[in-house]
Amino acid sequence: MKQNPIVKVYAKMKKYAVIMFTLLFISIVFGNAVKAQNNIPSYRIQEYIKWYPAIKQIEMRNQWLEKNKYGEWQISGLVTSDDRTVITPQADVNYGYSWFNITDKPVVITMPEYDKYFAMSIFDMNHFSQVVLAPEKPVVVRLPHQKSPIEDANEIVLNTNQGLIFTRQVVVNNESEVVELAKKITISGGGGDAPFIVPDFSEEEVAAGNAIIQEYALTKVVNARKLFGTTYEGIGDLDRAAGVFLGQLGTQSYIVDYQQYLKDQYGESLNGQDNYEITIPTAALMKNDKGYWSVTVYSMEDRYLIPNKNNTYVVNSYTAKPNADGTVTVRINPKGEGVNAIPNAGKKFYAVFRVYEPIIGLEFPSINKVTQESK
Template structure:
């Protein structure tokens, strides 16, 4: 092998590693850039840096800023830059309604959750501070020290049907933020560039993001290897400093990285369900972290919620709207949770699919569900409206789709893997008309 070929091969190998490692960080920066590109808070999750956006309705197929949203909740979202000082966060007194305020660092790790089990019976005041901040806080404020200066606060407030909407919104409005310094975008966010058509763009984004928020100490050994392809702690990536062969190799590395991560978001054994028991805290499992960022950015830690993904039916065939399916929970076999559960359906683009009844999920709070005489529950998953009516229908698109079963405050039976989710059964070769 010639020196040139060796350099090209090394660039490819290091590039694939850097893509898998850095995809969650770049995806966080991309999402932040998209959602903060407004002059004032909107009602769709978008708001300037260090400000809340309270969404007054559940998300639908029209909401496409964040992949795989839930449809059972009102979202509150804020992107924080803690480099210039703390941000004060106030919570209302819990009312018995389920809620969780999730804190996610720049590397997509869910490092803190505030919910009824943590906040306690009264309203609270918290000071959100960066990793290197020092100073004094107001009396009574509880410090939340964050691993990175870029933080995503992703709040969820449960709604119990249309008639509950106003009370849910009033509770949601009790969550407030107050920055102690003028907000400014992190450098990586302000300079974010789309990389879909350019492998070099991905690495430029990654370098800037790692300069803003350095990698954790546990990642130092791997990250040191990236300097050989021009990704250094100084935050500048210059493709023109590399040879043409190396640049070509990096482009190939990005394409391969996308394929690897996307492929691993599906069960490698083609099982009907696969559960991420680590949730949003994946440590140094970089591939799992990248998969979660691609197909479930903002995942909660497992003690708060478990996510089961289904891409395949019982026979290991990819779910597709050309067929009809049934998910049957036997009597006494509903998901074991203390909060709530729901099954959501997403198209191959990772977002809700448009459908005539605007139903995107079915769960324990879905009105009008029909149960069998023995207490069993059958969810009908298909494109065409079932002959049985729409009460138990989860509409599917005409092509590929996948399901996510969300289980909030999972019980020990599911955490200890004693509970088995029923497989999805194909019930027809073509959808029933």
């Protein structure tokens, strides 16, 4: 039957109305930031923000591939201020890295036992991750159409043909032992060669998108509970982009909960001249004895660890000395003076409080500027 011309016109008008409403919504969300960026179309900036995590994953992968091949394994040992692999790194763990390409077949990983915190995260190219804590069975990473090569395994299904195996083993005065254990991790498969492709963006689009991401990350983010995860958990594109900007390879808050400290109790930015304290209460932060907490300090300039003569970057629950009442006070000051102290070397800094295996609804303590005598 021939369609009524009036109905046909109405259908077209309805279609255009939906498109216009969508564009209007995007422009409202990013409006103020976009107006300051030379009238670049807002949908292009939104598209860049969507792809930002993948772009940064590719940058990290390419840097790693300069010295390694897909399916090979690299371990870090304790990270120091010389390390430039990951921004906002954790300084009391041994990291393990292996980028893989599973276009030809799945990858299989086996890990040795370890009696302290030990976790394996599998990141896809969009920075979505799945975590296996202290896996006792092999881990198989595959695409939806592929079958697992072994029956009894922890299976992780990805929607990108490449990704990263990333392990964390806490180091507690036993770096040599941890490194030897890490050498026993085995990997098979993951050596495919099909590319992972992202769109091209102009320099202007990149600059505009980066400005929005950085403003959001540095002025709006209080903790990381909205930064890492999947769309199923309500995580939006700007949240994920901010998470990658602040700390690539961060994980969901029910695995590791993070608090980022940028300002003191007066709302003033943290600086390299004053003295600061974080007092951790006696109330439980972890849901079981597999977890632990740590406080690490970073340079605001480049988001890496701050060089200091003692190579002291972190205080954690394994090594911290408690106060008489059972609380723990972490001190941050230019020279690292006092008990449980971390030096900032006079540099503008920020700090990150991490809790592995956290309780639900964790309330983090504040960071407070104090007088020199209180240390």
